[in-house]
Amino acid sequence: MFDNLKRKFLSFREILSKDTVLDERKLEELSFELQLKLLEADVALEVSDKILEDLKKSLKGKKVEKRKVNEVVEQSLKKSLFDILKKPKDLIQLVKEKEEKPFVILFVGVNGTGKTTTIAKIAYMLKKHGISSVMAASDTFRAGAIEQLEEHANKVGVRLIKHQKGADPAAVAFDAIQHARAKGIDVVLIDTAGRMETNVNLMDEMKKIARVTKPDLILFIGDALTGNAAVEQGKEFSKAVEIGGIILSKADADAKGGAAISLAYLLNKPIYFLGTGQGYEDLVEFDPEKFVEEIL
Numbered sequence: 124m125f126d127n128l129k130r131k132f133l134s135f136r137e138i139l140s141k142d143t144v145l146d147e148r149k150l151e152e153l154s155f156e157l158q159l160k161l162l163e164a165d166v167a168l169e170v171s172d173k174i175l176e177d178l179k180k181s182l183k184g185k186k187v188e189k190r191k192v193n194e195v196v197e198q199s200l201k202k203s204l205f206d207i208l209k210k211p212k213d214l215i216q217l218v219k220e221k222e223e224k225p226f227v228i229l230f231v232g233v234n235g236t237g238k239t240t241t242i243a244k245i246a247y248m249l250k251k252h253g254i255s256s257v258m259a260a261s262d263t264f265r266a267g268a269i270e271q272l273e274e275h276a277n278k279v280g281v282r283l284i285k286h287q288k289g290a291d292p293a294a295v296a297f298d299a300i301q302h303a304r305a306k307g308i309d310v311v312l313i314d315t316a317g318r319m320e321t322n323v324n325l326m327d328e329m330k331k332i333a334r335v336t337k338p339d340l341i342l343f344i345g346d347a348l349t350g351n352a353a354v355e356q357g358k359e360f361s362k363a364v365e366i367g368g369i370i371l372s373k374a375d376a377d378a379k380g381g382a383a384i385s386l387a388y389l390l391n392k393p394i395y396f397l398g399t400g401q402g403y404e405d406l407v408e409f410d411p412e413k414f415v416e417e418i419l
Contacts, residue, residue, distance in 0.1 A: 150179050165350035165381030170388045177203035201415055208411035211368055211393035215252050218310055225303035227311045227336055232344035233356050234317035237372035241344055242312050243275035247403035249310055256310040259299030260285040261292035264316035272314055293335040326363050333364045340367045347371045347382050354385045361390050372398035
């Protein structure tokens with residue numbers, strides 16, 4: 124996973140290791156090389172600029188023994204990446220800490236990001252921790268969406284609250300919350316229609332769902348394979364609703380890894396999970412330290 128980004132950093136370190144005096148001219152040359160590699164790995168331009176600026180500030184004017192150049196550069200890059208990749212709060216702990224149940228999670232994103240499957244994975248994970256949940260089929264727009272979520276709900280063993288196709292999505296979500304309160308269910312997982320960030324009507328609908336449900340957490344589902352497109356989508360969604368965190372789907376097929384860094388920086392939100400397959404167990408907690416160690 125993210126082998127492409129790892130190769131980019133390794134090749135950059137090989138370039139650096141040829142020099143020992145890191146003056147301004149040399150840093151400019153090396154910064155140009157690194158920026159190309161970051162952009163090739165789907166790191167957004169604004170984010171690569173931030174990483175390079177941190178690197179220059181950290182290394183400018185330093186005289187470093189040739190054998191220690193890699194170590195110095197690596198420490199600078201680590202610090203910059205750790206500043207970007209904030210460690211999220213533990214979702215299970217967040218649920219348990221809320222006294223007045225249910226804990227409401229709203230899932231948003233564009234079409235085809237694996238949002239429905241991700242919701243099922245979250246329900247499965249909660250169940251493994253002894254936490255009950257109910258799904259709200261608030262994607263009443265896409266043909267077959269309710270049936271798809273219902274199939275997942277049956278397989279995972281949780282209740283689905285649904286209305287007919289074309290119903291008010293906010294009303295479905297509201298009913299699910301009322302059901303959870305009445306039955307003492309811990310978490311409500313609200314599916315929403317996948318929508319392009321340019322669709323004004325559907326974006327307004329999403330705002331309405333958020334106003335009605337007052338979710339404890341809004342999670343943006345981004346497709347790791349779409350690279351900078353996921354970044355632009357995330358920025359537009361964050362303008363419409365208060366995104367609290369990110370889940371990157373299809374991360375197992377992403378060799379670049381730049382989308383993770385870019386989304387975390389530009390949304391200023393943590394990545395909670397990485398989707399690594401189609402199975403219900405194929406959801407791993409995002410560990411910034413492990414991610415940084417892996418690519419460096």
